[in-house]
Amino acid sequence: MAISRRDLLKGVASGGLLLASGISPVEAAMSNELPPQAVGILYDATLCIGCKACMVNCKQSNCQPGGALYREGMKSPPYESKGPKGNEGIWDAPQELSGKTLNIIKVYKNGTGENKDTAVNGYAFFKQQCLHCVTPACASVCPAGAFKKDPENGVVSYIEGKCIGCRYCQLACPFGVPRYEWDAAWPAVRKCQLCNHRYKEGKFSACAETCPTGATIFGKVRELREEARRRLALKPGTEYAFPIQTLASREKNRRPVAKYADGVYGLNEAGGTQNMMLSGISFELLGFSKDIRKSALPDLTWAYIAKIPWVFAGVFLGGTTIYKITHRGDKGDSHD
Amino acid sequence: MIDVEKYVGPRLGGVIRKLMNTEHSDHLGITMKTPFTLVLVVLICGAAVAAIYRLIFGIGPASNLSDLWPWGLWIAFDVLGGVAMAAGGFLIAAAVYILNWKKYKCICRASILNAFFGYLLAAISICLDIGRSFVIWHPMVMWQVNSIMFIVAIHVVLYTSTLATESSPMVFEKLGMNRALDRVNRLMVGIVLFGVLLSLLHQSSLGAVYLIAPGKLSPLWYSTYLPYMFLVSAIMMGISMVSFETLLTGKVFNHEPPREVVLGLARGVLITGGVYFAMKIGHLITGPGFGAVLDGSFLGNLWLLEMAVGVVLPLVLLSFRSVRTNFDRIFMVNILVIVGVLQNRLNVGIFGVSEFATRAGGDYFPSTMEWMLTVGMIAFAILGFKVCAKYLNLFPETHH
Numbered sequence A: 001m002a003i004s005r006r007d008l009l010k011g012v013a014s015g016g017l018l019l020a021s022g023i024s025p026v027e028a029a030m031s032n033e034l035p036p037q038a039v040g041i042l043y044d045a046t047l048c049i050g051c052k053a054c055m056v057n058c059k060q061s062n063c064q065p066g067g068a069l070y071r072e073g074m075k076s077p078p079y080e081s082k083g084p085k086g087n088e089g090i091w092d093a094p095q096e097l098s099g100k101t102l103n104i105i106k107v108y109k110n111g112t113g114e115n116k117d118t119a120v121n122g123y124a125f126f127k128q129q130c131l132h133c134v135t136p137a138c139a140s141v142c143p144a145g146a147f148k149k150d151p152e153n154g155v156v157s158y159i160e161g162k163c164i165g166c167r168y169c170q171l172a173c174p175f176g177v178p179r180y181e182w183d184a185a186w187p188a189v190r191k192c193q194l195c196n197h198r199y200k201e202g203k204f205s206a207c208a209e210t211c212p213t214g215a216t217i218f219g220k221v222r223e224l225r226e227e228a229r230r231r232l233a234l235k236p237g238t239e240y241a242f243p244i245q246t247l248a249s250r251e252k253n254r255r256p257v258a259k260y261a262d263g264v265y266g267l268n269e270a271g272g273t274q275n276m277m278l279s280g281i282s283f284e285l286l287g288f289s290k291d292i293r294k295s296a297l298p299d300l301t302w303a304y305i306a307k308i309p310w311v312f313a314g315v316f317l318g319g320t321t322i323y324k325i326t327h328r329g330d331k332g333d334s335h336d
Numbered sequence B: 001m002i003d004v005e006k007y008v009g010p011r012l013g014g015v016i017r018k019l020m021n022t023e024h025s026d027h028l029g030i031t032m033k034t035p036f037t038l039v040l041v042v043l044i045c046g047a048a049v050a051a052i053y054r055l056i057f058g059i060g061p062a063s064n065l066s067d068l069w070p071w072g073l074w075i076a077f078d079v080l081g082g083v084a085m086a087a088g089g090f091l092i093a094a095a096v097y098i099l100n101w102k103k104y105k106c107i108c109r110a111s112i113l114n115a116f117f118g119y120l121l122a123a124i125s126i127c128l129d130i131g132r133s134f135v136i137w138h139p140m141v142m143w144q145v146n147s148i149m150f151i152v153a154i155h156v157v158l159y160t161s162t163l164a165t166e167s168s169p170m171v172f173e174k175l176g177m178n179r180a181l182d183r184v185n186r187l188m189v190g191i192v193l194f195g196v197l198l199s200l201l202h203q204s205s206l207g208a209v210y211l212i213a214p215g216k217l218s219p220l221w222y223s224t225y226l227p228y229m230f231l232v233s234a235i236m237m238g239i240s241m242v243s244f245e246t247l248l249t250g251k252v253f254n255h256e257p258p259r260e261v262v263l264g265l266a267r268g269v270l271i272t273g274g275v276y277f278a279m280k281i282g283h284l285i286t287g288p289g290f291g292a293v294l295d296g297s298f299l300g301n302l303w304l305l306e307m308a309v310g311v312v313l314p315l316v317l318l319s320f321r322s323v324r325t326n327f328d329r330i331f332m333v334n335i336l337v338i339v340g341v342l343q344n345r346l347n348v349g350i351f352g353v354s355e356f357a358t359r360a361g362g363d364y365f366p367s368t369m370e371w372m373l374t375v376g377m378i379a380f381a382i383l384g385f386k387v388c389a390k391y392l393n394l395f396p397e398t399h400h
């Protein structure tokens, strides 16, 4: 080989430079801590009457400037009127979360469906939306950094201008939340952003604002967790004053406490979420998977990523050494 | 011959004339005007139509993907499969330039070129798969080091350029650009080393893409060792691919595949296949257990299929000397390995998430557009390789 040591080192060094620039931002492993002013929603399925007022207000409010569904020049909110038969463009009837719907109330039904919040021969309502994970998988996987978790209030929001549409967020979110605008030529991802565009005006989540029974309430996550635990500790049948809209609200819904199944959904799921749920029947029956890890998902990936600098070092050192050994006394041989 | 200089001027004309010169490959007897070429061209046109349709109307109308199946054929086959098929490039380059195993030098150019086409397949498909193709450069400026997808993207770009650089001597040589040729050659070892690094990371990071989804990918495939299983299977498949293509070019072009090389590659498949087999069985024992694949379920059968075709059968066959030393039999084994590992990638990328998706109410079968693009891209790779074999000095040793 007519290659000199200097040339070799030059090649290695130029590669090394490239990678050095690649490793420097590696301090960026995600935090697993709940942000100081974290806000969220507590949804108590035993209070939900399935009126879907939250869905209406969610869609309307998020089509205001800054909202998660807002598009410049939009004339009306993106209604989905194709669902049930006989509804040709009459009312908004989404069947699933979608690029047009950030929040949905669904019903569980079994047998005769007589008793509310009962697994057998009963029915129950439940709410799907983004849970605002403490360590969001969606934000960790996005190659363009199009998801951001607010360091103060912990809201996970989406920056449309950055997204390239790879849909890795959809694969990564353990709750199946992010939805894509499949019918658009220049599509965006859509998901609940906890109505963060309304905080400036002193308002809060539109769904909590409009919920008539206090099934959906907005508040500080730490306080909501306490409230959830308090409810779980109450004896079924005793009367309790459930706050409406927010925890601190003076308006209450006085009624007997139902029997809760399981614990609080969202305390540990995927490392904890800022939205939490309580239910009278097990969450699994409501379609919330039991397989979800009880620790932060991005840690799984980080374990791999953290090894990369070592691979860099190993390959360059090992490769150079091997090269030197195998090319000892190997001179004048032409190479192509 | 057409007088190109007359149409495009003397300088460009000279370049074209040099490029069109096929003296060095005449002995290979490659003819371009065949019905097969015509079929390839038709398929490529089909892919172009699909690509344009996709760019104009969006990913939704062009594909059968949905919120519950965000990734389909393009990711599972073109990207996961295409990249795995390309593993031969870095292996042979490393064997020749780093380990100084001179006998593999004669297939070095061909395997690097093959890798280049594999990556091209992946890169173009990614471009079209993402919903906003025209901003594909975003990750390059919006760094997000937590994301495996970011790492994958960076690697595709860097490694495709690395492969292009590794292949460039063939073109420079052809054009008589000696200065450039010299420069690339002098940096070759560094470039190759860089390519090895990128490949190790890239092959494994494609497996790491799924680390975040333990609740979605079936436990038959999900493992924290998935990145390493991807790497080892890619190496096994990469070697098979190189061997396959060496034997194939030997069959269709007039050129005798170097015996020592083919036998060496077969040994390589045997060794890496053994390691991969141990990893897969180890994962099965420590993870889902034998019951999970033997219960006759759809996914269990797919696991068995992938293992039987891609690993067990090849290993058993290669353990016979009579197979290991016979060109035609090695050729068959190579096909088995390639099909088996591709099946593995489809299992991970499509079937492995099906249980989650169907539980949530989704269903997926690739659309016509998706098929057209994938098939057309494969045709493009075959035709591209053929063209390069004709117009570039792809098999330097066969001169003598």
Ligand code: SF4
Binding pocket: A129, A130, A131, A132, A133, A136, A137, A138, A139, A156, A172, A173, A174, A175, A176, A177, A178, A191
């Ligand atoms: S629920 Fe899904 S979309 Fe919402 S923050 Fe968590 S990972 Fe992201």
Ligand code: SF4
Binding pocket: A141, A142, A143, A144, A145, A146, A147, A162, A163, A164, A165, A166, A167, A168, A169, A170, A189
């Ligand atoms: S689809 Fe957009 S938001 Fe989701 S991971 Fe890809 S680039 Fe990020």
Ligand code: SF4
Binding pocket: A054, A057, A058, A059, A062, A068, A102, A103, A129, A191, A192, A193, A194, A195, A205, A206, A207, A208
């Ligand atoms: S917080 Fe806002 S965006 Fe989210 S579900 Fe409620 S109303 Fe919709």
